[in-house]
Amino acid sequence: MDAIEKAIRNALDKGNAEDRAFRERVYRSAFAALDRALQANPGVTVEVAIKRRKAIQAKITEIESEYLPAVPGVAPQIDAPAVEASAGAAPAVDEAGPRASSLAVTVDGPGQPASDAPRSRVLPVVPDIMPDAALPGAPAIDMSVPASSGAATEVAPDRDERRIRGRRLPLTAIFFTVTLLAAIGIGLYFAMQTGVFKTAAELNTAPPEAPPTVEDDDFTPADGANAPAKPGAADQSRDWxxxxxxxxxxxxxxxxxxxxxxxxxxxxxxxxxxxxxxxxxxxxxxxxxxxxxxxxxxxxxxxxxxxxxxxxxxxxxxxxxxxxxxxxxxxxxxxxxxxxxxxxxxxxxxxxxxxxxxxxxxxxxxxxxxxxxxxxxxxxxx
Known part of the structure; x- marks a missing residue:
């Protein structure tokens, strides 16, 4: 039993499942739960949303068939209309359709006497039900299953979308890696230009010079560095x-x-x-x-x-x-x-x-x- 069927059957067990009006309210609650799940997953595509709605519709058809009486000489038939939906929103439904009518059963083919015809169960026609804003008397449906069952009804992207995402991930990783390497390279270049990696020996190998040459306009000479000599301090023995x-x-x-x-x-x-x-x-x-x-x-x-x-x-x-x-x-x-x-x-x-x-x-x-x-x-x- 999958998660959708289990959620619907649990809801039916909370009321009179033999009452067709009660069952319809449960089915509408199922669609409403699905719509909430789709709205909570903005990344879901339109195709995935349609598949999920069709899956619930098929499951409701299967469950509803169990509550219909057997009809002689009739082959099972499902006549579900096409579904149009967008991610995060339920499809529009004519007010004269499923809202105004109860679940319908279509029976085609010539009838046979009840004594001679084989007896079989008829699958009902379950339209794509638009969920009501409020469902009086309908039990709440939890579209998730216990963690122990190992499954959940979370709407997952289809295989094509997963394949597209799988192709995007390597490109993102490559871009990030190239950007990081470029930043590291630029940092190393500037570090080498500014002499960060010079050792103490490299920085102190030059022999000391006499008064240093000053190129800064705002330089104020310290003691002994380009400071003026006292009168007569210059070496008079020099050849001036x-x-x-x-x-x-x-x-x-x-x-x-x-x-x-x-x-x-x-x-x-x-x-x-x-x-x-x-x-x-x-x-x-x-x-x-x-x-x-x-x-x-x-x-x-x-x-x-x-x-x-x-x-x-x-x-x-x-x-x-x-x-x-x-x-x-x-x-x-x-x-x-x-x-x-x-x-x-x-x-x-x-x-x-x-x-x-x-x-x-x-x-x-x-x-x-x-x-x-x-x-x-x-x-x-x-």
């Missing part, structure tokens, strides 16, 4: 090469909104430079002959300067050495005491081809502060 002296200001270029003026006080002669509101820098020439002496060598530049009285400032220094490159951008805090501001450059071993420049902005904050430059010189590391 003059780059600029206030006695010869012809090799200085100041833009239209900047100023450069030679002055003198108790500390000696100096060139007072003042950048314009645009932040333009004053350029000091570095002769081609000087650059030829520095090509292929490690050089240290020394700018001797101080801030204007009572106006501490921050200067920025940029270099352009033509074919020999540059020095990056430097930034120094300049006070009112004369100091030496050092930076080093490793020059490539090639011909410079032309002269270069060292550009100084006297006020990084663009407040019009001035700087007194006493001297710019360079020496080669031994």
């Amino acid at each position: 090469i003059d780059v600029f002296s206030p006695t010869d200001p012809t090799h200085v270029a100041a833009p239209s909104d900047a100023k450069a003026e030679v002055m003198k006080d108790d500390s000696g002669p100096f060139l007072r430079i003042q950048s314009g509101a645009s932040g333009s820098a004053i350029a000091f020439d570095v002769g081609q002959g000087v650059l030829e002496k520095l090509a292929g060598k490690h050089a240290v530049f020394d700018i001797i300067a101080r801030a204007e009285d009572g106006k501490d400032t921050q200067i920025s220094v940029d270099c352009n050495f033509g074919e020999l490159g540059d020095c990056g951008r430097k930034r120094y805090a300049v006070g009112q005491q004369k100091n030496e501001f050092l930076f080093d450059v490793k020059f490539p071993d090639k011909h410079p081809g032309s002269a270069g420049t060292i550009a100084i902005n006297s006020d990084f904050d663009k407040q019009g502060k001035a700087v007194d430059v006493y001297e710019i010189r360079v020496s080669v590391e031994p």
Whole structure:
């Protein structure tokens, strides 16, 4: 006995199964239970819903035949109308049809005397019954069966739909796998680019250099790193090469909104430079002959300067050495005491081809502060 038949027979046992009106209410309850099951499974196709309704109709026909009297000389016949349904909804039924009439029996063929004709049971014509919204007096039908029976009346997709779903699953798995592998590959690439996998030995194999070259505009030198030396701290035994002296200001270029003026006080002669509101820098020439002496060598530049009285400032220094490159951008805090501001450059071993420049902005904050430059010189590391 399958689950549908068991559910209907259990409902019939709860009332007077000999009463045809009671049986009809039970059958309508069966269809209503099926409709609820279909609505709870939105993935069920129209074809599956029709098959399920036909299965219940056939089972009702079989059960109902047991309650009809035997009729002589009649062959069993089922004349069920075609069913049209959509998943989750019951088919429409004419109000003059199954709702208004009770279960009908169709008997075809010539009759025979009761004494001579064989007696057989007639299968009833059970139409596709539309479930009522409310079925007074009809017992509730549970279309599921106990777990111990190993079966349930849950509406399952047909074999074609399972086959289609089986084909979709590998494609979904392949797409997910490819996406995951691509994400892992991108992560590894960026990790390698940023040096995450470098060992401590790889990160510390370079020999320590003298004052590092700074390229960040917002860099404030820490103690001992590109910090200005105290007066006289630079090695006086070096073989210094003059780059600029206030006695010869012809090799200085100041833009239209900047100023450069030679002055003198108790500390000696100096060139007072003042950048314009645009932040333009004053350029000091570095002769081609000087650059030829520095090509292929490690050089240290020394700018001797101080801030204007009572106006501490921050200067920025940029270099352009033509074919020999540059020095990056430097930034120094300049006070009112004369100091030496050092930076080093490793020059490539090639011909410079032309002269270069060292550009100084006297006020990084663009407040019009001035700087007194006493001297710019360079020496080669031994």
